[in-house]
Amino acid sequence: EPEVTQTPSHQVTQMGQEVILRCVPISNHLYFYWYRQILGQKVEFLVSFYNNEISEKSEIFDDQFSVERPDGSNFTLKIRSTKLEDSAMYFCASSGTLAKNIQYFGAGTRLSVL
Amino acid sequence: DAKTTQPNSMESNEEEPVHLPCNHSTISGTDYIHWYRQLPSQGPEYVIHGLTSNVNNRMASLAIAEDRKSSTLILHRATLRDAAVYYCILRAMDTGRRALTFGSGTRLQVQP
Numbered sequence: 001e002p003e004v005t006q007t008p009s010h011q012v013t014q015m016g017q018e019v020i021l022r023c024v025p026i027s028n029h030l031y032f033y034w035y036r037q038i039l040g041q042k043v044e045f046l047v048s049f050y051n052n053e054i055s056e057k058s059e060i061f062d063d064q065f066s067v068e069r070p071d072g073s074n075f076t077l078k079i080r081s082t083k084l085e086d087s088a089m090y091f092c093a094s095s096g097t098l099a100k101n102i103q104y105f106g107a108g109t110r111l112s113v114l
Numbered sequence: 115d116a117k118t119t120q121p122n123s124m125e126s127n128e129e130e131p132v133h134l135p136c137n138h139s140t141i142s143g144t145d146y147i148h149w150y151r152q153l154p155s156q157g158p159e160y161v162i163h164g165l166t167s168n169v170n171n172r173m174a175s176l177a178i179a180e181d182r183k184s185s186t187l188i189l190h191r192a193t194l195r196d197a198a199v200y201y202c203i204l205r206a207m208d209t210g211r212r213a214l215t216f217g218s219g220t221r222l223q224v225q226p
Contacts, residue, residue, distance in 0.1 A: 004157075031212055035158075043158060043201075045213035056213055091157045095212075101205065102148075103214060105157030 002026040004106035006092050012112045013082055021077045021109045023092030032075045033093040033103060034067065036060070043091070049075065082113045118202045123221040126192045134187040134220050136202030141182050144207040149176065149187045150214070151198040158201065158216070161187065165207075197224045 005024040013019050025032050034046040047057040049067055066078045075094075079086055089110050093103040119137040126132040138147065149161040162169055162176045164185075169176040175188040189196055201219040 033213070035214075035216075042218060043152070043214075043216040045215065048212045050212075058213070093157075101212060102160045102163070103158075105159065108157050 002104075004092055004094055004104050006090075006106035006109050008109060009107070010110045010112070012114065015084055015113055016081050019079050019082055019111065021079075021090050021092075021111070023075045023077070023106060024073050025075055025092065025094030026096070026104055027073070029094035029096045029104075031055075031095045031101070032067075032069070033095075034077045035091045035093065035105075036088040037091065037108075038085075038088045046077070046090075079111075082111075084113050087111055087113045118204060118217055120200070120202055120217065120220045122218065123223065125223045125225060126189075127225050128194060129191050132189040132192045132196070132222065132224075134189075134200050134202075134222065135184065136186070137184045138202070138204055139183045141204055142206070145204040146207060147176065147178060147182075147185050148203045148205050148214070149174070150201045150203060150216075151196075152201070152219070153195075153198045158214075161200070163205075192222075192224045194224050194226060197222055 007022045032049040035043050037043045045058050047061045048055045064080045068076050089108040091105050091108045093105045095101050095103045146163050146165050148163040150158040152158045162174050164176045177186045199219040199221050201216050
């Protein structure tokens with residue numbers, strides 16, 4: 001069964017450093033998303049991406065965040081200057097059709113900012 | 115987005131049916147009812163969705179009240195692997211808003 005793949009599974013970084021989280025969505029999907037989940041808290045939407053541009057973003061997704069689909073398969077989330085409070089699980093998701101919009105999630109990347 | 119209300123936690127015994135309730139009294143006519151679950155240390159996983167009629171798939175059944183103000187996710191025979199947080203999410207049909215809004219969900223514990 002097709003799945004969303006995220007790498008790395010765990011990323012440790014120093015505060016102020018840039019990180020790039022990588023995702024390979026399901027191959028024929030058109031919509032891509034990033035969510036995050038701080039330990040013990042709810043899953044929070046960050047951004048959605050369609051047709052090579054951001055279609056929606058939350059208040060969390062400020063100027064420190066950016067997304068890119070650099071080629072036909074990868075979808076990345078960049079955090080320019082990490083803060084301690086960016087420590088969380090980051091989930092990538094993709095969906096294939098607008099009507100159903102069933103989102104398929106990856107296993108996540110645990111980001112630890114020290 | 116319309117709000118959903120779910121119990122914080124529920125317990126079940128293995129191989130018994132589980133009924134997970136969700137109240138959504140402010141649901142609009144074009145809102146779909148989606149259920150996702152999140153197993154420990156994993157990403158959310160789609161379970162089922164519906165609009166008005168009851169729905170069945172290989173994972174579960176979704177029973178929707180006639181007035182659509184509540185719904186129930188039914189796991190017919192709980193297994194230990196079904197221990198997870200279950201989220202009931204309303205999603206507007208094709209409004210251009212494509213995010214899923216997760217609440218706190220119901221933590222299901224399954225006892226052997």
